[in-house]
Each structure stands twice: as C-alpha cells, then as structure tokens.
Amino acid sequence: MVMDMPERWSRPQAPQVPEVPEALENLEPEANLVRPYTLTAGRTHTDVPLPLEASVQALRVAQPNQWPVSDPRGRIVELCQGAPSVAEISARLNLPLGVARVLVGDLVTSGYLRVRATLTEASTRDERRDLIGRTLRGLRALG
DSSP states (O other), X not given: OOOOOGGGOOOOOOOOOOOOOGGGTTOOOOOOSHHHHHTTTTOOOOSSOOOTTOEEEEOTTOOGGGSXXXXXXXXXXXXXXXXOBHHHHHHHTTOOHHHHXXXXXXXXXXXXXXXXXXXXXXXXXXXXXXXXXXXXXXXXXXX
C-alpha cells in the first residue's frame, strides 16, 4: 500500500479573482426591489386617489425628523415642503412608484400631507397654466 507523504502535498492556490474594469468600479449596486415593498407591508395600492401628476404638500404638523433617518417617510415629508408630484417623489427617493404612492397615501391618511387637486374638465385657464408651470419646474429640477 502506497501512502501519500505530506511533503509531497501541494498547497492549494487561491482562486484567481478577475479584475473589475475601471468603468464598473464606481457603479452603485443594483436596486433591491424587495426591500422597499417591505416598507408598505406588501401593499401595492392606497385608498387615497393619487394621480402621478398630483402635487403633494406637507402640512404644518409634519416634522420630518420624527422618523428614523433610514425611513423614507421623513424624506417624503421633507420633499413635500416644495409640493412635488407623486412621480417626482418616486424619482428623487429612488423608490418604485407603487411604493411611493402607498407611503404618500399613508401620510395623507395620517394627516401629514395633503394632495392638491389636479385638473378636471371644469378647471380654469389659470389652473391649467399653473399645472404646466409646475410640470416644467419639476422637469427642470430633475434634469
């Protein structure tokens, strides 16, 4: 019977790790879509009517610092000092639109935010111009 001698064993070599191309080094990790939905307890809709273009305003009772720093509700309340649209809130906080709508709906129901009415058939010319102006300002802010 031939036995292998320890002095003949070769040491295992560390696996070769491919180098990361320089262009990929500064990329952010891919967004995890599972975690944001835990913020809504899996809910995907709200009872508050929230069109994408609806402007959302913070009420005086809202204090953004009452939530932990990692909680997007505080950041939503802070953003709503400037009356952004629901779509803009989603984009600025890098949240899926459905999650942003549910969180905004919860904050409206809780009395921290209010939704400004969007245009209807009975809207005046001034209301239409105001909406166009807000939309243009929002687009410029995102660009």
